[in-house]
Amino acid sequence: MSAIxxxxxxxxxxxxxxxxxxxxxxxxxxxxxxTLKAIDLKEVRIVSDEQDAxxxxxxxxxxxxxxxxxxxxxxxxxxxxxxxAVAVAMGVxxxxxxxxxxxxxxxxxxxxxxxxxxxxxxxxxxxxxxxIDNSISVAPGFTIKNVHVMAGVPSVFQAMLDSLEPNLVxxxxxxxxxxxxxxxxxxxGGPLADIQKNHPNTSIGSYPKFEKDxxxxxxxxxxxxxxxxxNAVNDVNLMFKQLINSKNALEHKHDPGT
Amino acid sequence: MSAIxxxxxxxxxxxxxxxxxxxxxxxxxxxxxxTLKAIDLKEVRIVSDEQDAxxxxxxxxxxxxxxxxxxxxxxxxxxxxxxxAVAVAMGVxxxxxxxxxxxxxxxxxxxxxxxxxxxxxxxxxxxxxxxIDNSISVAPGFTIKNVHVMAGVPSVFQAMLDSLEPNLVxxxxxxxxxxxxxxxxxxxGGPLADIQKNHPNTSIGSYPKFEKDxxxxxxxxxxxxxxxxxNAVNDVNLMFKQLINSKNALEHKHDPGT
Numbered sequence: 001m002s003a004i005x006x007x008x009x010x011x012x013x014x015x016x017x018x019x020x021x022x023x024x025x026x027x028x029x030x031x032x033x034x035t036l037k038a039i040d041l042k043e044v045r046i047v048s049d050e051q052d053a054x055x056x057x058x059x060x061x062x063x064x065x066x067x068x069x070x071x072x073x074x075x076x077x078x079x080x081x082x083x084x085a086v087a088v089a090m091g092v093x094x095x096x097x098x099x100x101x102x103x104x105x106x107x108x109x110x111x112x113x114x115x116x117x118x119x120x121x122x123x124x125x126x127x128x129x130x131x132i133d134n135s136i137s138v139a140p141g142f143t144i145k146n147v148h149v150m151a152g153v154p155s156v157f158q159a160m161l162d163s164l165e166p167n168l169v170x171x172x173x174x175x176x177x178x179x180x181x182x183x184x185x186x187x188x189g190g191p192l193a194d195i196q197k198n199h200p201n202t203s204i205g206s207y208p209k210f211e212k213d214x215x216x217x218x219x220x221x222x223x224x225x226x227x228x229x230x231n232a233v234n235d236v237n238l239m240f241k242q243l244i245n246s247k248n249a250l251e252h253k254h255d256p257g258t
Numbered sequence: 259m260s261a262i263x264x265x266x267x268x269x270x271x272x273x274x275x276x277x278x279x280x281x282x283x284x285x286x287x288x289x290x291x292x293t294l295k296a297i298d299l300k301e302v303r304i305v306s307d308e309q310d311a312x313x314x315x316x317x318x319x320x321x322x323x324x325x326x327x328x329x330x331x332x333x334x335x336x337x338x339x340x341x342x343a344v345a346v347a348m349g350v351x352x353x354x355x356x357x358x359x360x361x362x363x364x365x366x367x368x369x370x371x372x373x374x375x376x377x378x379x380x381x382x383x384x385x386x387x388x389x390i391d392n393s394i395s396v397a398p399g400f401t402i403k404n405v406h407v408m409a410g411v412p413s414v415f416q417a418m419l420d421s422l423e424p425n426l427v428x429x430x431x432x433x434x435x436x437x438x439x440x441x442x443x444x445x446x447g448g449p450l451a452d453i454q455k456n457h458p459n460t461s462i463g464s465y466p467k468f469e470k471d472x473x474x475x476x477x478x479x480x481x482x483x484x485x486x487x488x489n490a491v492n493d494v495n496l497m498f499k500q501l502i503n504s505k506n507a508l509e510h511k512h513d514p515g516t
Contacts, residue, residue, distance in 0.1 A: 015463055016463060017285075018289055019289060020290035020291075020292075021478065023286040028282070031275070032278035033278075034278075035277050035278050040276075042276065042311075043306075044275075044302075046285070046303075047300075048300060048301075049463075053301070075447075075466055076444045077446070078447070078450060079464055116444055116447065118443065118444050118448045119447070153466060153467075185376065186371070187372075187374065188376070189334040189379065190374060190375055192336060203273070205273055205274060205337050206338075208411060209411075210413065220274070220279065
């Protein structure tokens with residue numbers, strides 16, 4: 001399946017991300033995953049484990065984008081409130097889901113672990129949702145309308161995303177070309193702005209590095225058609241040639257020996 | 259200076275964060291910094307280099323929190339549009355700021371580098387803003403009302419945050435205690451929920467790990483008064499003692515030799 005432009009937002013949930021105790025690893029992973037899938041990640045939010053914060057962020061995001069992906073807050077403890085918050089946002093009930101109860105019941109029976117009320121909490125799923133497989137620790141995520149609810153533990157988040165993958169609609173692939181340069185941004189800023197103006201169907205980004213007291217710049221040109229991309233890349237390469245020539249000419253002029 | 263509760267939001271700006279090309283390092287750093295400063299980071303957003311996206315996120319966040327910290331988009335190239343977007347959000351003009359022009363002019367003169375129009379772009383600051391020192395690469399950030407606008411390059415972001423630090427109002431320090439346990443969340447979820455109910459002035463978080471096919475859990479108890487913290491910590495320790503005793507009793511019962 002493919003559509004022209006498919007957009008997404010991510011909602012990462014958890015006090016531990018906001019206190020700095022846990023450094024998020026899911027945003028970068030989802031960004032890479034969606035880029036490969038030609039889905040445009042347009043916005044990310046991180047909110048605390050508070051129902052109002054989750055509900056209001058979710059209701060804004062699910063209205064504005066094709067998909068919303070959430071991470072965190074679907075475990076067995078009292079501070080895992082994502083499933084309840086999603087049910088509130090969607091205006092549906094939440095219940096112990098028969099499919100999830102069977103999955104978890106069988107799993108704990110096999111491992112000879114008590115299926116405590118806390119563990120049964122992980123089977124509470126908003127009514128009408130589809131389950132997302134979890135090959136790591138069995139407790140499922142779920143999809144309801146355009147919202148995909150997943151775990152916060154990175155290995156589980158990634159496993160859930162992989163089981164979700166075949167169900168996601170792709171966009172038209174964004175083509176891109178990165179060009180590294182030793183010129184600092186301050187030198188190329190002027191001509192690069194002109195190139196962007198002349199190539200409105202491309203998006204040209206400039207990413208400075210500052211390492212060991214040296215500036216360098218990576219230019220990334222992005223477009224959805226090869227022609228658009230190639231034409232802009234040619235102009236960027238031409239700009240660099242001209243800058244190198246003028247630098248050489250300048251050095252020549254300043255060399256009193258020649 | 260200290261107030262009871264001081265809140266903050268972060269707005270990270272840049273297409274490169276959403277495409278996965280760059281993995282953000284500023285969110286985690288700001289989270290740690292604010293925790294030490296007893297400022298509660300309540301929300302983080304990442305948006306693309308689009309004026310509407312920046313303006314609308316900024317206007318929501320600056321209304322809801324004591325401070326907003328932004329990262330990214332204040333360099334010399336055409337895709338650096340943060341300063342302009344902040345001016346639009348604030349409803350003020352943006353101009354080549356005399357202080358910033360002098361700072362940058364002197365710096366480039368000293369380094370014998372041409373002060374190009376692109377470099378002068380970094381001196382464009384919304385009218386009424388205070389500058390934020392940048393000990394790494396000179397080009398300043400700025401503060402306007404409750405919004406602190408900083409660079410995206412991590413070393414520069416961190417330097418700007420350090421120069422900003424004395425101007426920030428602190429809250430009352432959040433005290434916290436982490437307790438590691440080998441019990442999985444599914445075992446402690448029930449009693450832990452009761453402890454949270456009995457200690458409403460604390461916030462008790464449960465953070466599962468899953469490594470080498472083994473579950474473990476870290477419990478983090480947070481409170482703004484030592485008494486509240488100590489009482490909840492005692493109850494959590496008591497819970498673990500009881501769980502260990504009942505586990506031993508269970509193993510004893512199952513041992514046919516005794």
